[in-house]
Amino acid sequence: MKFSRYLIPIALTIAVVVSLTLSVVLWTNPANYRSKQNSEQNPQTEQLSKPKSYVYTPIQAVHTNSDGTQEILVNRLVNAVTEIKKTMQGYHDAKIKTLSRDSQTKYLNIANRPDSIMLNYSSPVSIKVVNQIVNHRFKNFPNHTVNRIVLPTNNSTKLYLLNDKNFAVYQVSVQHHDLKSLNKVLDMNIRTIPASLRLFNKQPMVYVDDSVQMQPYKYLVDRQSQDYFVSRLMNNEESQNVTAKRRRNLLIYSDQNSLQLTFNSQTRMVEFSDYRTNKDQRAITSVLNNSYKDLVKLGLPLDNVRFFRYDTKTRTVMYRTFVEGFPIFRANGFGTISTRIMNSSAKRLNFSLDNPEVPIPSKRGYTTLPATEVVIRRLVARGYKTKDIQQMRIGYGWQKDKESQLLINLIPDWYIYYNNQWHSYTSLMNQY
Amino acid sequence: MNFRRIELIFLVTFIAIDIFLFGMFEQNTNQQADNMSDGDSDSQVVKEMRDDQIEVSHLSEKKNFAYYLSGTQNDILRQQMGQLANQTPHYVSHELESEFKEPVTVNKTTPQKSINQMLDDPTFVVNGGQYSYSKNLSTSRNLVYSQKAMGSSIYSSEAQISFTLNANHQIVSYTQSYLQDVKSLREKSETISETRALIWLYQYNEIPNNTKIAWTKLGYTKLLSIDNDRVFIPTWIIGIKPQNSPEIQLKKINAFTGGIIKETTGNLKDSQDLSDLTN
Numbered sequence: 001m002k003f004s005r006y007l008i009p010i011a012l013t014i015a016v017v018v019s020l021t022l023s024v025v026l027w028t029n030p031a032n033y034r035s036k037q038n039s040e041q042n043p044q045t046e047q048l049s050k051p052k053s054y055v056y057t058p059i060q061a062v063h064t065n066s067d068g069t070q071e072i073l074v075n076r077l078v079n080a081v082t083e084i085k086k087t088m089q090g091y092h093d094a095k096i097k098t099l100s101r102d103s104q105t106k107y108l109n110i111a112n113r114p115d116s117i118m119l120n121y122s123s124p125v126s127i128k129v130v131n132q133i134v135n136h137r138f139k140n141f142p143n144h145t146v147n148r149i150v151l152p153t154n155n156s157t158k159l160y161l162l163n164d165k166n167f168a169v170y171q172v173s174v175q176h177h178d179l180k181s182l183n184k185v186l187d188m189n190i191r192t193i194p195a196s197l198r199l200f201n202k203q204p205m206v207y208v209d210d211s212v213q214m215q216p217y218k219y220l221v222d223r224q225s226q227d228y229f230v231s232r233l234m235n236n237e238e239s240q241n242v243t244a245k246r247r248r249n250l251l252i253y254s255d256q257n258s259l260q261l262t263f264n265s266q267t268r269m270v271e272f273s274d275y276r277t278n279k280d281q282r283a284i285t286s287v288l289n290n291s292y293k294d295l296v297k298l299g300l301p302l303d304n305v306r307f308f309r310y311d312t313k314t315r316t317v318m319y320r321t322f323v324e325g326f327p328i329f330r331a332n333g334f335g336t337i338s339t340r341i342m343n344s345s346a347k348r349l350n351f352s353l354d355n356p357e358v359p360i361p362s363k364r365g366y367t368t369l370p371a372t373e374v375v376i377r378r379l380v381a382r383g384y385k386t387k388d389i390q391q392m393r394i395g396y397g398w399q400k401d402k403e404s405q406l407l408i409n410l411i412p413d414w415y416i417y418y419n420n421q422w423h424s425y426t427s428l429m430n431q432y
Numbered sequence: 433m434n435f436r437r438i439e440l441i442f443l444v445t446f447i448a449i450d451i452f453l454f455g456m457f458e459q460n461t462n463q464q465a466d467n468m469s470d471g472d473s474d475s476q477v478v479k480e481m482r483d484d485q486i487e488v489s490h491l492s493e494k495k496n497f498a499y500y501l502s503g504t505q506n507d508i509l510r511q512q513m514g515q516l517a518n519q520t521p522h523y524v525s526h527e528l529e530s531e532f533k534e535p536v537t538v539n540k541t542t543p544q545k546s547i548n549q550m551l552d553d554p555t556f557v558v559n560g561g562q563y564s565y566s567k568n569l570s571t572s573r574n575l576v577y578s579q580k581a582m583g584s585s586i587y588s589s590e591a592q593i594s595f596t597l598n599a600n601h602q603i604v605s606y607t608q609s610y611l612q613d614v615k616s617l618r619e620k621s622e623t624i625s626e627t628r629a630l631i632w633l634y635q636y637n638e639i640p641n642n643t644k645i646a647w648t649k650l651g652y653t654k655l656l657s658i659d660n661d662r663v664f665i666p667t668w669i670i671g672i673k674p675q676n677s678p679e680i681q682l683k684k685i686n687a688f689t690g691g692i693i694k695e696t697t698g699n700l701k702d703s704q705d706l707s708d709l710t711n
Contacts, residue, residue: 008439015446022453026460075619077499220656220663301689303621324619359617361502361661 050302052292053132057081058119058149059306059322062195062206063186066114071192072206073117075325078188084117084151087181091137091174096127099160099169104199107167110150110160111197111204117182118197119149120206122327122393123309124163128285137174143285144170148204153183164204200376201387207372208394214412216364217323217396221406222301222357226251226263226270229353232299233261233272263353267331272298272349280344284310291317291339294349298337301355305336315341321356323396328356329415330398333422356408367412369394375414375425382429384418391417397424477631485675486634487644491627497620498666498687499582501652503611505590505660509558517555526590528558528608535602543575543597551577559610563593568647568671573597578651581614587651587669590662611662623650623687629668632690638683639672646671646680653684653693667693 061073061080073080100106111118124147131138148162156176162169194209230253234242245252253261258275281287287310295302308320308327320327320335327335330352337351370378372392380386395415401407414425474493481488510523513530521530538546544565551560563577564585569592570576579591586592595606624632626648633639648671652664666687671680684693 008436008443012439012443012446015443015450019446019449019453022450022457026453026456077616077619079619079621303688358655358663358665359500360658360663361617 049296049299050305051132052289053085055292055295055302055305055319056125056129056288056307057085057133058121059308059327060120060122060206060325062118062120062197063192064112064114064116064118068112068114069194070112070196072195072208073186073325074191074193076189076191078190080185080188080190080325081119083185083188084119084182085133087178087185088133088151089135089137090178091134091176093173093175094137094141095173096138096141096161096170097173099171101166101168104167107162107169107204108197108199110169111148111162113150113152113160115154116150116152117186119151121147121307123147123307124165124284125288125307125310126283126285127161129288130161138172141172144168145284146170151177151182153179153186200392201389205372205392208369210371211374212369212371212394213366214326214369214394215324215366216362216412217410218360218362218401219323219356219408219410220358220360221354221408223406224300224353224355226353228299229270229272230261232297234259268353269334270351270353272351274347274349275345277345278341278347281341282312282315284312287315287341288317290341294339294347295319295337298349298351300337300351301357303357308335323356323359323410326412327393327395327415328398328410329395329422329424333415354408356410360407362409364409369412369414375416379416379425379428384428388419389416390420397426474627474631477634478627481630481634481639485642486639487675488630489645491625491630491648493625493627495625496623496650496666496687498584498623498650498652499616499620500618500666501581501586501614501664502617503581503586503591503614503662503664505662506612508612509608509610512558515554516558526609528610529605530608531605532603535598535600535604537600537602538597540601543601543603544570547575547577547595547603557593557606557608560593562610566592568649568669579611579614581652581664582616584666585651586611586614586653586664587649587667588654588662588664590654617663621688623666624668624685624690626650626668628690629685629687630670633670633683633685633692636692638692640674642675644673644675646673650687655693665693 058081061084062070063073064070099110124145126143126145127138127141128143130146130149131141144161144163145165146161146163148164150160150162152158156179157173159172159174159177160169161172193212196207196209197204198207199205200207230242234253234255242253242255245254249264249266251263251265260273262271264270279286279290281290288307304322305319306322307317309318310316317339318335319337322328329335334350336355337349340348342348375392376386376389379389393415395413396410397413399409399411401409415422416425416428418428478488478491505526507523507526509528513521513523513528516530518534519530519532521528536550548565550556551563553560562580564580566576566578566585569578569587573596575595575597577593577595578585578587590609591611593606593608595603598604630645630648649669651667651669653667653669655663655665668685668687670683670685672683673680685691686693
């Protein structure tokens with residue numbers, strides 16, 4: 001009797017507790033449907049887009065020998081930077097400390113350290129971005145801005161991060177760098193160009209010390225259709241009704257609301273404007289992260305496309321396609337894709353429908369490019385001001401092929417960042 | 433008494449709620465399991481393929497590295513065919529056709545072993561060391577050797593030796609084509625995995641039901657010709673065998689982009705659109 005009196009209240013309590021527990025589990029369970037949607041993405045684009053660690057990778061490797069002489073490692077059968085990056089994936093117990101700041105001597109001491117490999121970004125990035133290429137081993141570091149990584153080839157516990165702007169040197173201690181595989185990279189069949197890191201306009205720059213032989217290339221072009229981008233970019237839930245207007249060379253698609261896509265049929269360049277509210281970011285890490293998302297959404301093949309420059313003033317991120325480790329410059333110095341944040345309600349993407357895909361044997365002989373110092377001397381003799389030359393690098397100029405619209409020629413030349421624009425050395429010399 | 437009844441009603445209601453919640457919980461976990469396997473969608477698609485009566489053995493997920501290659505078609509074979517002994521070679525449109533005066537006897541069960549030993553002999557074939565046996569392309573009476581390139585082989589009628597055997601296990605003749613100066617056009621890059629290649633082929637609807645994936649191979653196939661130059665791309669070559677037929681069909685997937693490759697013979701300069709060439 002006594003037992004049956006308590007039976008119902010106990011059962012009720014259990015039932016209540018069970019229902020409460022189940023409710024809590026169900027509410028807190030991240031059983032979201034989003035992952036399902038994601039996996040429905042076109043598998044092709046998912047596969048073809050490259051990871052962040054691929055796009056935000058250093059673009060040049062400079063080796064300093066034990067006698068202090070330096071050389072740029074040029075890709076031939078392997079991508080030198082990729083091979084070096086592979087040896088940087090297993091760091092443990094990474095710790096960072098600031099060695100010096102505002103001291104050119106100390107900076108150059110580390111940058112020109114004998115027995116080391118220096119990986120260069122063409123534009124400063126944050127340590128959070130570098131963290132991507134070292135398998136997230138630097139994730140707890142303060143987010144300094146850096147643009148060079150120095151890897152000693154004879155010290156397995158130290159590496160250095162450098163910032164050109166304030167000559168900061170950060171020392172990272174790790175357990176430990178696999179020197180054997182790092183040195184093995186140097187034995188691969190890699191072409192080298194004699195070089196040296198020196199100050200130019202009070203900023204570090206890699207000088208090419210001697211005239212250099214460069215091979216011109218011919219490339220088969222991947223010609224994307226306009227429809228591909230209309231369906232990818234103008235697909236907005238808010239507005240279904242996309243209109244197209246033609247104005248001379250321009251074909252403008254608009255959703256009458258916040259998206260606009262403009263094709264130029266003559267240059268085959270595309271501009272995509274997004275007038276929806278964005279986060280209006282300024283910090284380099286978030287700008288680059290966001291820009292990468294836009295890149296993936298765009299769906300252009302990112303084969304050999306690398307981050308080239310972030311302009312903090314205009315908030316423009318430029319990506320370029322690289323050949324043999326050298327960037328391609330199109331007309332007006334444009335690269336492959338650029339993303340730009342204009343303000344909190346406008347973003348812009350520029351890209352081209354034509355992009356290099358397959359290299360073709362070129363019958364042209366090698367081109368000889370002069371050494372950096374010779375280029376500067378000749379430019380100054382032509383009346384250009386040394387202080388307006390901001391950067392110089394060897395690159396490939398994009399030239400249409402006369403025989404087929406499917407082919408382009410890539411012509412080696414020096415590229416000079418002069419008055420905030422990239423010009424080829426040849427075009428600068430032909431002016432005036 | 434009244435209180436007891438209320439208690440009873442509450443108990444029944446809560447048990448009902450529990451059953452409902454438990455049902456929801458079950459459903460949710462199932463869904464998650466679904467999502468999980470979606471994340472691993474490759475194996476899902478392979479399962480789908482098996483459901484379509486396509487016989488697939490174990491597939492590799494490993495990504496490989498490969499190059500863009502080029503080679504030149506020229507008349508080097510004609511220049512060197514004078515060194516050949518015991519045969520009468522003819523040279524017709526970049527191809528060397530040769531008949532043995534005295535048929536060459538080879539091993540009955542593994543004829544390729546005998547040929548492998550003779551390949552380096554310059555009086556047997558020209559540049560024989562640059563070819564390797566291709567089991568997938570060979571039959572019992574016709575042994576195919578493909579020209580080697582950068583750690584792999586070129587699958588092209590423009591770079592192979594094909595030996596013809598008679599019923600007495602003797603080589604009676606062969607045809608040879610050769611590309612000179614095979615070199616990489618660009619640094620090595622990552623290719624898609626075997627699994628991916630097969631999945632895309634399946635998703636392009638190129639694998640009929642009731643078939644068997646006989647073999648897959650990563651090699652080089654011709655993308656295009658420009659005058660005498662040939663450009664090769666890394667390709668997943670997939671042999672598909674219908675269940676009720678001995679004939680094997682070849683399918684090709686571009687190992688860099690995942691696009692399907694259809695046969696093309698045209699010269700680049702005559703083509704108007706890339707899709708003519710690389711589709």
